[in-house]
Amino acid sequence: QVQFVESGGGLVQPGGSLKLSCAVTDISFTARTMSWYRQIPGKDRELVATIRANGFTTYTDSVKERFTISRDDVKAMLFLQMNNLKPEDTAVYYCNRYGPSSYWGPGTQVTVAS
Secondary structure (H helix, E strand, O other), X not given: OOEEEEEOOEEEOOOOOEEEEEEEEOXXXXXXXXXXXXXXXXXXXXEEEXXXXXXXXXXXXXXXXXXXXXXXXOOOEEXXXXXXXXXXXXXXXXEEEOOXXXXXXXXXXXXXXX
16 A cells, blocks of 8 residues: 655754655655645645656656755655745645545645744
8 A cells, every 4th residue: 555654844944954864665666756745724835846767857846946855765755955945935744656646645834934
């Protein structure tokens, strides 16, 4: 069974940094295109960043030049380095395979406030 466990969230001031981690249980992890998503209460979940198995990355416009997605295929881990954080980045962050999914991990809360 596929599982995702996100960690690394917290409270940070505007302009600060956080690094999110996601431990993935998936025997096919190395072949997967993986993504980070975020969700604000009352709004749809938003795709933030994606990394293909070959390392190619894409980002939503609002986080380009600030966020970096990476992966460790040996440890089956996904990461999101977030720099120059803004209040509008406040959300619960989730990792998952790219595309529709019926299973989501618990997420990790990121709050950007002074």
